[in-house]
Amino acid sequence: MTRATVPETKYLIIGNSAGGIAAAEAIREVDREGAITLVSEEPYLAYSRPLISEYLAGERSLDSMLLRPLDFYERNKIDALLGTRTARVDFGHKLVELEDGRKLAWRKLLLATGGAPIVPKLKGSHKKGVFTFTTLEDAERIGQAVSRGRTLVVIGSGLIGVSLAQALVHRGVAVVMVELMDRVLATALDAEASRLVEEALRREQIEFILGQTAKEIVGRPEDGRRVGGVILEDGRTIACDGVVFAIGVTPRTELVAGSPVTVNRGIVVNRRMATSCRGVYACGDAAEAYDFIHKTNRLIPVWPNAVAGGRVAGYNMAGRRISYDGSTGMNSLNCFGLSTVAAGIVESKDDPTCEVLASSGPADGTYRKVVLRNNRIVGMVFVGDIERSGIVFGLMKDRVNVRRFKETLLSADFGLGALPDDLRRKRLPLANSQPGGPRRNGG
Amino acid sequence: MGCGLCEVYCTLAHSTSQDLIKAFKRERPRPVARIRVERTDGLFLPVQCRHCPDSPCVNACLTGAMYKDPRTGAVAVDSYKCNGCWTCIMVCPYGAITRDIDKGIVAKCDLCPGRDVPACVANCPNEALIWAEDGAGGQSSPLVATAQERTGGH
Numbered sequence: 001m002t003r004a005t006v007p008e009t010k011y012l013i014i015g016n017s018a019g020g021i022a023a024a025e026a027i028r029e030v031d032r033e034g035a036i037t038l039v040s041e042e043p044y045l046a047y048s049r050p051l052i053s054e055y056l057a058g059e060r061s062l063d064s065m066l067l068r069p070l071d072f073y074e075r076n077k078i079d080a081l082l083g084t085r086t087a088r089v090d091f092g093h094k095l096v097e098l099e100d101g102r103k104l105a106w107r108k109l110l111l112a113t114g115g116a117p118i119v120p121k122l123k124g125s126h127k128k129g130v131f132t133f134t135t136l137e138d139a140e141r142i143g144q145a146v147s148r149g150r151t152l153v154v155i156g157s158g159l160i161g162v163s164l165a166q167a168l169v170h171r172g173v174a175v176v177m178v179e180l181m182d183r184v185l186a187t188a189l190d191a192e193a194s195r196l197v198e199e200a201l202r203r204e205q206i207e208f209i210l211g212q213t214a215k216e217i218v219g220r221p222e223d224g225r226r227v228g229g230v231i232l233e234d235g236r237t238i239a240c241d242g243v244v245f246a247i248g249v250t251p252r253t254e255l256v257a258g259s260p261v262t263v264n265r266g267i268v269v270n271r272r273m274a275t276s277c278r279g280v281y282a283c284g285d286a287a288e289a290y291d292f293i294h295k296t297n298r299l300i301p302v303w304p305n306a307v308a309g310g311r312v313a314g315y316n317m318a319g320r321r322i323s324y325d326g327s328t329g330m331n332s333l334n335c336f337g338l339s340t341v342a343a344g345i346v347e348s349k350d351d352p353t354c355e356v357l358a359s360s361g362p363a364d365g366t367y368r369k370v371v372l373r374n375n376r377i378v379g380m381v382f383v384g385d386i387e388r389s390g391i392v393f394g395l396m397k398d399r400v401n402v403r404r405f406k407e408t409l410l411s412a413d414f415g416l417g418a419l420p421d422d423l424r425r426k427r428l429p430l431a432n433s434q435p436g437g438p439r440r441n442g443g
Numbered sequence: 444m445g446c447g448l449c450e451v452y453c454t455l456a457h458s459t460s461q462d463l464i465k466a467f468k469r470e471r472p473r474p475v476a477r478i479r480v481e482r483t484d485g486l487f488l489p490v491q492c493r494h495c496p497d498s499p500c501v502n503a504c505l506t507g508a509m510y511k512d513p514r515t516g517a518v519a520v521d522s523y524k525c526n527g528c529w530t531c532i533m534v535c536p537y538g539a540i541t542r543d544i545d546k547g548i549v550a551k552c553d554l555c556p557g558r559d560v561p562a563c564v565a566n567c568p569n570e571a572l573i574w575a576e577d578g579a580g581g582q583s584s585p586l587v588a589t590a591q592e593r594t595g596g597h
Contacts (some may be wrong), residue, residue, distance in 0.1 A: 013459055022502070046505060048506040048524075049503055050505040050506065050526075050528065051505075051506055051526060054479055054526060060526075063525055064523055064526075065506070066507065067507035068507055094460060109572070124483075193446045204474070205509045238587055269574075303503070303505045303530070304502060304503035304505075304534065305532060307503070308502055311502065330530075330534075331526065332525050332527055332529045332530040332532070333529075334529055335542075339529055339542065341529060341532065341533040343533065386529060386532055386533070386542070387540075387541060387542065388491070388531060389532060389533055389538075390499075390532055390533055390534055390535035390536055390538050390540070391535075391537065391538045393533055394534075394535075394536030395535055411482070413482070413483060415481040415483065415488070415490065415538055416481060416488060416537065416538070417478075417481035417483035417484075417486050417487075417488040418481070418483050418484075423487075427536065428488070428490070428537065428589070430588065
């Protein structure tokens with residue numbers, strides 16, 4: 001490929017979800033005119049992946065899942081090539097070849113390619129009725145395959161598995177969750193919060209098989225090509241009408257295979273979200289970005305981090321030097337009415353450098369825990385009453401020394417008012433302008 | 444002085460009935476106050492959304508429901524898109540976003556559209572709340588701000 005004969009775009013974004021959209025908006029804040037081309041293999045306007053669970057439950061249609069208004073691409077002058085797969089990237093000549101044969105030259109490239117669900121290579125995993133659950137199309141497929149009274153086995157009990165289980169319950173489908181660890185949401189939550197969420201799920205008749213995973217998927221007696229059951233490692237067979245693998249996602253790095261872009265587990269980026277290849281950036285589930293708690297680059301495949309990284313990538317692509325503050329693992333869920341948020345190091349085990357403060361409400365399902373290291377918050381878990389958890393998250397993100405007031409962090413009335421005066425005034429400044437009111441209507 | 448009238452009038456302003464007794468006693472879904480008076484150790488601190496120029500809640504929102512109004516700078520939530528995942532609550536450094544449990548979505552200060560002055564400010568008997576514009580960072584955001592902290596006598 002040579003650059004001279006192909007059309008050029010200034011900014012090429014591969015990916016149309018959290019990271020790609022955030023980057024495009026950041027670019028437009030800085031550069032109002034430079035050509036932006038966004039390529040996505042999915043044919044839809046950017047939609048909220050976390051909402052596919054409500055879509056499957058029948059509670060939501062695509063129009064209420066759109067991340068941005070319908071005129072978003074037009075208003076931001078983004079040339080969106082939807083339903084278009086990227087065939088390959090030539091990093092040397094700064095060219096991209098799309099699957100339909102079109103070629104494009106780019107000056108700055110963002111890889112916001114996301115993650116792909118992991119499907120283990122088991123005997124029978126190609127059968128009809130084996131699913132994953134990360135895209136609208138996945139939700140559509142599962143929705144067509146299930147009906148009231150059917151049984152689905154969900155392998156994995158992370159956020160995707162749990163959100164899927166909730167949707168299936170709404171559809172009247174019996175759910176058996178198989179989890180390799182000894183508890184649900186084992187990477188997102190600590191043991192106590194896991195127990196509370198598991199109880200909430202059991203109340204909805206979801207069945208759990210912990211400490212187990214699938215060994216083989218077997219067919220039906222009348223049709224061997226269709227899923228009829230799952231054989232677990234311990235030899236048990238669970239009869240079912242379908243199986244969903246929800247054991248995690250792996251960064252989609254196929255476009256950089258054999259290229260000068262450094263890949264560890266994900267695409268490695270610096271604090272400006274730039275890869276090892278000049279002019280090439282990465283963000284979201286595809287990238288390994290900075291974690292401010294672990295003080296190293298890690299894969300943290302959660303939505304808010306994709307947005308944060310995408311914004312930083314976009315600013316830098318457009319020439320505004322902005323450094324990524326870093327983020328950390330963070331998850332929030334509303335599981336059949338049980339509110340849970342958790343971030344940072346949630347289970348410190350016997351780490352002698354960590355101090356754990358934990359409290360449990362009477363029998364009302366509230367639970368609070370804060371993990372400290374050298375009087376700085378490194379982790380938090382809130383269940384039930386979560387309204388002030390963001391204040392704790394802010395103290396953690398800003399590495400605030402909480403020695404003077406740490407005993408108040410768990411109290412039911414903890415808030416900004418509980419902070420020492422000097423710290424409170426810094427974090428909640430009093431009005432710095434005259435009364436009278438702002439301009440209404442932007443005028 | 445911790446009277447809590449801002450909470451009362453905020454709840455009323457966001458009720459369907461616009462009637463004080465109905466709003467607190469009978470209305471379902473229950474109207475939710477978007478301002479909270481913290482009462483700690485004799486300190487009274489009204490807390491509400493600061494409509495941050497770089498809003499953590501908007502950046503964290505999983506559904507596109509939370510957005511910054513490009514015209515006014517106010518941070519607003521589209522209740523049609525919100526699914527009550529609470530991610531915005533997890534990252535709000537002020538703890539200023541509330542769960543509207545009955546509706547299964549979040550509630551936050553919307554600066555009382557349609558009113559000249561937000562209900563909390565209009566009904567604060569002590570001028571502890573003011574209607575202001577924060578010019579920090581070169582961007583301006585409208586907000587209800589705390590003019591003075593009040594301490595209670597005890």
